[in-house]
Amino acid sequence: MEKNRTIHKTQVLIIGGGATGAGIARDLSLRGVECILAERRDFNSGASGANHGLLHSGARYVRNDPQAARECRDESRLLKKLAPQCIENTGGLFVAVEGDDENFVADFPHLCTRCTIAVEELDIDEARELEPALSDKLIAAFRVDDAAVDPFRLSLENIAQAVELGCSLQLYSQVVGFTRRNRRIQAVRLLNTKTGRETTVEANFVVNATGAWAAEVAALAGARIDLLYSKGSLLITDKRISYRVLNRLRHSSDADILVPGGTVSILGTTSIRMDCLDDIRPTIGEIDYLIDTAAAMVPALKTVRYIRAYAGVRPLLDSKSLDDGRALSRGFAVLDHAAEGLENFASIVGGKLTTYRKMAEQTSDLVCRRLGIHAACRTRTQPLPARQDCRWTVAGLAPRLWLEQRQNDDLLLCECEMVPTSAVDVIVDSLRGQKAEPDLYAIGRRSRIGKGTCQGAFCGIRVTGYMYDRGNLTADQGLKDLRAFLTARWRGMRPMLWGAAVIQEELQEALHCGLFGLEL
Amino acid sequence: MSVIRPLKCDLTVIGTGMAGMAATLFAAHRGLNVVQVGRSGEVIFASGLLDLLGVHPVAAKKMWHNPWAGMRALVRDCPRHPYARVQTNDIKVGLKEFLAFLDGAGLAYHRHVGRNVEILTSMGTAKLTHGVPETMWPGVEALKEKKSCLLIEFRGLKGFSARQIAQVQKDRWPDLRTARIDFPEMEGFSEVYTERMARALESSRYRRKLAVAVKAHLSGAKTVGLPAVMGISNSRQVASDLAERIGADLFEIPGMPPSVPGLRLKEAFERGLPLLGVTLFSQKQVFDVSHKKGRGFVLGIGRAEVEQTIQSKGVVLASGRFIGGGLYADRDRIRETLFNLPINQPADRHDWHRKGFLDSRGHPINSTGLEVDDLFRPLGKKNRPVFEALFAAGSILAHQDWIRMKCGSGLAIATAFAAVDAFLKTGG
Ligand SMILES: Cc1cc2nc3c(=O)[nH]c(=O)nc-3n(C[C@H](O)[C@H](O)[C@H](O)COP(=O)(O)OP(=O)(O)OC[C@H]3O[C@@H](n4cnc5c(N)ncnc54)[C@H](O)[C@@H]3O)c2cc1C
Ligand SMILES: Cc1cc2nc3c(=O)[nH]c(=O)nc-3n(C[C@H](O)[C@H](O)[C@H](O)COP(=O)(O)OP(=O)(O)OC[C@H]3O[C@@H](n4cnc5c(N)ncnc54)[C@H](O)[C@@H]3O)c2cc1C
Numbered sequence: 001m002e003k004n005r006t007i008h009k010t011q012v013l014i015i016g017g018g019a020t021g022a023g024i025a026r027d028l029s030l031r032g033v034e035c036i037l038a039e040r041r042d043f044n045s046g047a048s049g050a051n052h053g054l055l056h057s058g059a060r061y062v063r064n065d066p067q068a069a070r071e072c073r074d075e076s077r078l079l080k081k082l083a084p085q086c087i088e089n090t091g092g093l094f095v096a097v098e099g100d101d102e103n104f105v106a107d108f109p110h111l112c113t114r115c116t117i118a119v120e121e122l123d124i125d126e127a128r129e130l131e132p133a134l135s136d137k138l139i140a141a142f143r144v145d146d147a148a149v150d151p152f153r154l155s156l157e158n159i160a161q162a163v164e165l166g167c168s169l170q171l172y173s174q175v176v177g178f179t180r181r182n183r184r185i186q187a188v189r190l191l192n193t194k195t196g197r198e199t200t201v202e203a204n205f206v207v208n209a210t211g212a213w214a215a216e217v218a219a220l221a222g223a224r225i226d227l228l229y230s231k232g233s234l235l236i237t238d239k240r241i242s243y244r245v246l247n248r249l250r251h252s253s254d255a256d257i258l259v260p261g262g263t264v265s266i267l268g269t270t271s272i273r274m275d276c277l278d279d280i281r282p283t284i285g286e287i288d289y290l291i292d293t294a295a296a297m298v299p300a301l302k303t304v305r306y307i308r309a310y311a312g313v314r315p316l317l318d319s320k321s322l323d324d325g326r327a328l329s330r331g332f333a334v335l336d337h338a339a340e341g342l343e344n345f346a347s348i349v350g351g352k353l354t355t356y357r358k359m360a361e362q363t364s365d366l367v368c369r370r371l372g373i374h375a376a377c378r379t380r381t382q383p384l385p386a387r388q389d390c391r392w393t394v395a396g397l398a399p400r401l402w403l404e405q406r407q408n409d410d411l412l413l414c415e416c417e418m419v420p421t422s423a424v425d426v427i428v429d430s431l432r433g434q435k436a437e438p439d440l441y442a443i444g445r446r447s448r449i450g451k452g453t454c455q456g457a458f459c460g461i462r463v464t465g466y467m468y469d470r471g472n473l474t475a476d477q478g479l480k481d482l483r484a485f486l487t488a489r490w491r492g493m494r495p496m497l498w499g500a501a502v503i504q505e506e507l508q509e510a511l512h513c514g515l516f517g518l519e520l
Numbered sequence: 521m522s523v524i525r526p527l528k529c530d531l532t533v534i535g536t537g538m539a540g541m542a543a544t545l546f547a548a549h550r551g552l553n554v555v556q557v558g559r560s561g562e563v564i565f566a567s568g569l570l571d572l573l574g575v576h577p578v579a580a581k582k583m584w585h586n587p588w589a590g591m592r593a594l595v596r597d598c599p600r601h602p603y604a605r606v607q608t609n610d611i612k613v614g615l616k617e618f619l620a621f622l623d624g625a626g627l628a629y630h631r632h633v634g635r636n637v638e639i640l641t642s643m644g645t646a647k648l649t650h651g652v653p654e655t656m657w658p659g660v661e662a663l664k665e666k667k668s669c670l671l672i673e674f675r676g677l678k679g680f681s682a683r684q685i686a687q688v689q690k691d692r693w694p695d696l697r698t699a700r701i702d703f704p705e706m707e708g709f710s711e712v713y714t715e716r717m718a719r720a721l722e723s724s725r726y727r728r729k730l731a732v733a734v735k736a737h738l739s740g741a742k743t744v745g746l747p748a749v750m751g752i753s754n755s756r757q758v759a760s761d762l763a764e765r766i767g768a769d770l771f772e773i774p775g776m777p778p779s780v781p782g783l784r785l786k787e788a789f790e791r792g793l794p795l796l797g798v799t800l801f802s803q804k805q806v807f808d809v810s811h812k813k814g815r816g817f818v819l820g821i822g823r824a825e826v827e828q829t830i831q832s833k834g835v836v837l838a839s840g841r842f843i844g845g846g847l848y849a850d851r852d853r854i855r856e857t858l859f860n861l862p863i864n865q866p867a868d869r870h871d872w873h874r875k876g877f878l879d880s881r882g883h884p885i886n887s888t889g890l891e892v893d894d895l896f897r898p899l900g901k902k903n904r905p906v907f908e909a910l911f912a913a914g915s916i917l918a919h920q921d922w923i924r925m926k927c928g929s930g931l932a933i934a935t936a937f938a939a940v941d942a943f944l945k946t947g948g
Contacts, residue, residue, distance in 0.1 A: 284868075284869050284870050288851065409676075409710050410710065411676065411678055411710060411711055412678075412711075413678065458679070458776065461643070461679050461776055462678045462679045464681075464684065465642075465678070465679055465680060465681030465684050466678075466681070468681045468683045468684035468687055469673075469681050469683055469684075469700075471683075473684070473687065474687050474690075475687055475688065475690055475691070476644070476687070476688045478644075478684060478687070478688070479643065479644065479645070479688060483878060486877050486878070487876060487877055487878065489877075490876065490877035493877075494873050494875070494877075497849070497869075497872060497873055497885075498849045498850060498851045498869065499848075499849060499850070499851075502842045502849040502885070503842045503843055505842075505873075506841060506842045506843050506886075506923075507565065507843055509877075509883075509886070509923050510565065510843070510923050511565075511776060511777070513878070513923050513924060514567075514922070514923040514924075514926070514928065515567045515569075515641055515643075515647065515774065516641050516643040516645050516647070517641075517645050517646075517647050517648075517926075518643070518645070518878060519581075519878040519879075519880060519924065520575070520581050520583075
């Protein structure tokens with residue numbers, strides 16, 4: 001073992017840079033608690049970067065999980081007020097088509113009312129006028145308060161405020177081990193997954209917010225969480241199909257939801273039991289099944305162009321973890337590992353993006369209780385500051401800004417999504433400010449670069465050239481970054497390659513391999 | 521729809537890519553009455569380089585500095601590769617004929633007959649290729665001898681960074697310097713485009729001003745590299761005039777589309793082929809084809825719908841792959857778009873692409889395509905030619921991966937030569 005390993009000391013170490021970890025970092029920082037946020041890849045590399053982006057009104061859960069429904073109802077209202085920049089308040093519809101269970105349809109409004117969730121029945125013609133993409137086999141339609149949320153902007157802005165308040169962000173830092181002494185975690189070992197260097201963090205309290213990986217991380221500390229894994233795959237269309245969120249009104253099933261976001265729509269999802277988290281990808285079988293099934297609600301989904309697919313994993317708490325009454329809600333649970341002999345360690349598992357703030361609040365409450373800190377949660381009342389450097393992930397925002405405020409020497413590096421050089425500059429500065437490396441992958445995650453129809457084939461080259469011009473790259477680092485970026489984009493392109501996408505792919509390969517020889 | 525009488529010809533070439541152009545040229549040279557039809561949108565993607573064979577086996581990344589030796593190994597290892605059906609001598613003759621035509625059309629190419637050369641790309645990588653446009657050729661020497669060199673980039677030109685090239689080559693080629701300049705009379709433009717610059721440089725006023733701007737940064741450099749913008753229809757004169765004014769060897773660096781060298785090829789063919797008596801429909805496509813024994817093919821062509829018909833004894837199908845439109849991928853299978861010819865392909869979409877984009881074995885979809893006999897006739901049921909006088913050439917053929925093998929233009933020219941030859945041999 002290395003002797004002179006760097007040691008960081010802090011009050012709280014938060015493991016996991018998804019929405020929950022980001023939310024905890026902000027919550028604790030606002031309470032004046034010093035913390036480190038450690039994420040093994042980039043932010044939102046787990047479910048927070050691979051979900052539907054639906055800010056649930058709660059209507060979806062009224063039948064099976066009224067408590068989760070009420071949580072969603074309250075939290076979505078709160079977020080619309082406190083983080084409006086991350087939300088597109090589209091409203092939503094629940095619709096049934098011929099063949100769907102009519103008893104289920106008939107119960108729906110009463111179940112909503114029981115949870116005090118706003119619902120309004122529409123007549124069929126009205127619904128089809130609002131959303132012309134809906135099938136002509138519609139038999140019922142209800143209006144609810146669903147909305148679309150940009151999970152990337154949400155996490156970025158939570159992290160940005162936390163960092164501004166003193167939180168230290170450590171990306172590409174994977175927790176690989178714990179040192180325990182006397183019922184406490186004395187030190188946590190972090191491995192930098194880019195450089196291979198190890199560092200140590202000594203924290204008074206450690207929070208495990210690693211989503212689907214929570215059981216793996218807890219096991220490293222000798223604690224036990226029983227999780228089941230369910231993979232969900234989603235598809236992105238190259239155009240926006242509907243104005244509102246469209247939900248199929250039937251027993252929770254696959255391919256039931258179409259969520260618009262800016263200039264695209266996202267179709268999902270599947271639900272497939274997984275035993276292992278190693279290679280989470282959408283499969284071709286899932287994709288074909290999603291398209292064929294969803295076409296019953298929106299027929300155009302059979303013929304539209306898709307540009308990408310991705311998959312995330314939902315961690316489901318096995319009831320064994322819950323039966324001792326530690327669960328605070330059926331949606332999520334803050335697990336205090338004191339009972340297992342670890343006094344300064346807690347895990348937060350389950351839940352939804354929609355309830356991330358509440359999950360962060362309850363976790364932070366536990367942390368503060370344990371540390372004897374008396375500071376009230378402020379995220380319930382304080383707006384999430386909207387930031388210039390975090391807004392480039394929002395689909396459709398860049399073209400608007402470009403038309404409104406274009407500067408003369410600002411070049412569009414990404415022509416599909418209209419991302420200018422000035423946006424790249426802002427993102428690079430912001431990454432530097434957070435002591436993170438401004439490589440192509442990181443820029444892509446913080447913007448729409450690589451997310452349009454070219455999926456990075458052209459903008460990847462342009463951004464690389466621009467980064468060299470700005471002196472941000474030396475030697476052949478830019479080519480390495482470009483290869484890594486194209487490889488990451490490929491994961492989501494590969495299963496969607498037919499029709500126009502195959503043409504795009506052939507062009508990309510002709511350029512990157514045929515001419516530039518990047519594969520050699 | 522008008523009812524003009526069909527245009528009669530010996531041979532119709534479908535496609536205006538490299539293979540279609542080559543087939544038309546060879547057929548016209550052999551005295552055939554040729555009609556060529558195609559939408560020529562794709563050439564703006566062509567780099568202008570003529571690859572013959574660079575890599576084989578692809579998975580082993582073995583590079584061949586002698587393309588002919590590479591071809592021998594390829595034919596031995598992959599007897600179904602289209603190169604295996606063409607005599608090496610025919611490839612040599614065809615290539616020579618093709619280059620002579622381009623030279624006559626004002627678009628000269630240089631090469632070393634027996635070997636490949638290395639050329640710098642705008643990515644900063646060095647690419648192995650065979651035929652190089654005259655305007656890029658001094659770069660081959662410069663790279664080989666690591667001459668003291670100035671790389672020019674233009675403000676407002678996206679996707680071309682001289683600094684990137686210099687950084688990537690830093691260890692191999694220390695004597696590379698860079699300068700960023702404004703393109704003359706485009707100083708205030710936020711964005712500049714290669715085609716506009718190329719057209720501008722056809723006038724001496726721009727060349728004079730550009731030479732002044734470049735000279736200011738020269739400080740003794742022997743060679744100057746710049747994006748491919750030295751004129752379109754008269755690149756030879758533009759390049760030599762600029763080189764003289766600057767007082768250094770000049771070379772263009774191939775890069776991302778839209779590509780000026782691709783436009784030059786298009787213009788050279790569109791100028792030169794009609795002079796050989798070819799009837800060229802360069803913005804039209806074939807919508808339908810029928811065939812009658814004894815009368816040959818009847819093809820309906822037009823822009824958006826059938827405007828005219830052609831009656832033709834034979835057809836060379838050089839409609840390309842997915843970019844060109846010769847192949848189309850439905851969700852469950854790949855099909856040929858005009859004759860619905862059988863396509864050799866994996867049973868399942870799962871097997872079209874590999875898990876990694878840069879997987880060194882290449883993607884199986886890129887080797888799908890038409891199965892042909894030794895006369896380049898697409899095969900149907902029972903491995904028999906679908907039509908006696910239908911021939912295929914270029915990237916639509918199966919059992920080749922031109923992108924990874926770096927054999928695109930060579931394959932196009934060689935198979936076009938063989939297809940035309942086969943048409944003549946079979947009584948065309
Ligand atoms: C397919 C799908 C669709 C969904 N749709 C919606 C929706 O529409 N609306 C909604 O509200 N919710 C939705 N959800 C739920 C929502 O996405 C999640 O509840 C939420 O994103 C969980 O966030 P998290 O931060 O807890 O976990 P994650 O986002 O998974 O974050 C965990 C992080 O921990 C990191 N990590 C793992 N191991 C280590 C380690 N050893 N060291 C350091 N870091 C580590 C991971 O890289 C990851 O970034 C969906 C979920 C899925 C899977
Ligand atoms: C609300 C929302 C809207 C979206 N809109 C669009 C859109 O309009 N256009 C678009 O193109 N995309 C869009 N996306 C999808 C986005 O581009 C990504 O596809 C998505 O975030 C899922 O990530 P990914 O796995 O596809 O690829 P990336 O985001 O590039 O991430 C790569 C993945 O690989 C994993 N990984 C990295 N290194 C390794 C390793 N060594 N071993 C194993 N795994 C590794 C990472 O954890 C990550 O999950 C959207 C996503 C969301 C949630």
